[in-house]
Amino acid sequence: MKHRVVSSFIFAAIVAFCPVMALPDPNPPLLIMGNGLMDSEQLVSFFMENNPDADEQRVARLADLYIAECAFEGVNSDVAFVQMCLETGFLRFQGLVSSEMNNFCGLGSVGPGQPGHSFPDECTGIRAHVQHLKAYGSADPLNGDLVDPRYHYVTPRGKSPDILGLAGTWAADRLYGDKLLDLLERLY
Numbered sequence: 715m716k717h718r719v720v721s722s723f724i725f726a727a728i729v730a731f732c733p734v735m736a737l738p739d740p741n742p743p744l745l746i747m748g749n750g751l752m753d754s755e756q757l758v759s760f761f762m763e764n765n766p767d768a769d770e771q772r773v774a775r776l777a778d779l780y781i782a783e784c785a786f787e788g789v790n791s792d793v794a795f796v797q798m799c800l801e802t803g804f805l806r807f808q809g810l811v812s813s814e815m816n817n818f819c820g821l822g823s824v825g826p827g828q829p830g831h832s833f834p835d836e837c838t839g840i841r842a843h844v845q846h847l848k849a850y851g852s853a854d855p856l857n858g859d860l861v862d863p864r865y866h867y868v869t870p871r872g873k874s875p876d877i878l879g880l881a882g883t884w885a886a887d888r889l890y891g892d893k894l895l896d897l898l899e900r901l902y
Contacts, residue, residue, distance in 0.1 A: 742898035743790050744876040746851025750791030752901060754778050757795050760901045765804035773805070776818075779837055783844040787857055793877060794847055796897040798840075819843040820885075821864055831863055850874040850884060 740751055752760070757777040762770060777795065784791035798818040807813045810829040811820055816839030823830030833839035842862040848854070849868035852875070856865075874880055877898075878891035887893070 740902055742895060742902045743793060744878065744895070746790060746793055746847055746875060746877060747788050748790040750781065750784065750793070750795070752792050752795075754781060757781075757792075757901075761799060761804060764799065765806065768805050776836060776840065779840045780844070783837075783840050787844050787848045788854070789844050789847050789851065792898060792901060793894070794840075794844055796901055797847070797894060798843065800893055800897055815839070817842075819846065821846060821862070833861075850880065851876075 743750075754774060754777040757780070758770065758774050761773045761777070762768065776798070780795045780798070781791045783789075784794050801820045802811070802818055803809070805813065809820070810823045810825070811817045812829070814832075815830060816833040816836050817823070817830050818836075818839050819842075821831045821842060822828065831842070833842060838861050841858065845856055845858070845860065845862040845865055846868070848856065849862070849865050849871055850873060853870070853872035874883055876891075877894045880894065881888050881890040881892070884890065
């Protein structure tokens with residue numbers, strides 16, 4: 715206990731007498747594979763800033779699922795989460811995909827008459843999203859059982875190790891990667 719009091723005193727003295735230098739914000743990730751830096755609370759906070767009308771409990775559940783599924787497959791959870799935000803309009807679902815589909819990345823959504831795939835629950839929908847991202851980001855095999863119905867369409871595996879390569883491949887939008895990077899910069 716005495717050691718902790720002395721350490722606290724020394725820290726307080728350093729802060730009081732030395733100029734404080736702010737640490738730079740971490741750079742947003744470009745690579746699809748890797749570890750996210752944000753925890754569930756940070757992801758939820760970012761999300762709620764962008765859609766304060768969303769069901770915060772659902773957002774927290776989704777954030778936890780993204781972190782777990784991404785950790786299992788080696789995908790950066792920050793990248794996957796912001797991609798979900800982009801694809802769903804922060805869960806507003808104003809495109810072809812509806813909330814009931816549990817499709818958080820627009821898998822198979824190509825136009826009228828083809829709104830995309832539906833999944834039985836949020837976990838399966840997130841797992842499919844993460845598996846699809848892994849197919850783009852890595853040539854490594856999946857760790858879990860395949861649930862992504864479009865996984866086999868991604869050839870060659872690992873064709874886009876970074877988010878900027880998703881423009882024109884994952885989405886026809888040539889600015890898609892820049893939009894993801896913008897969201898990651900806002901998150902960080």
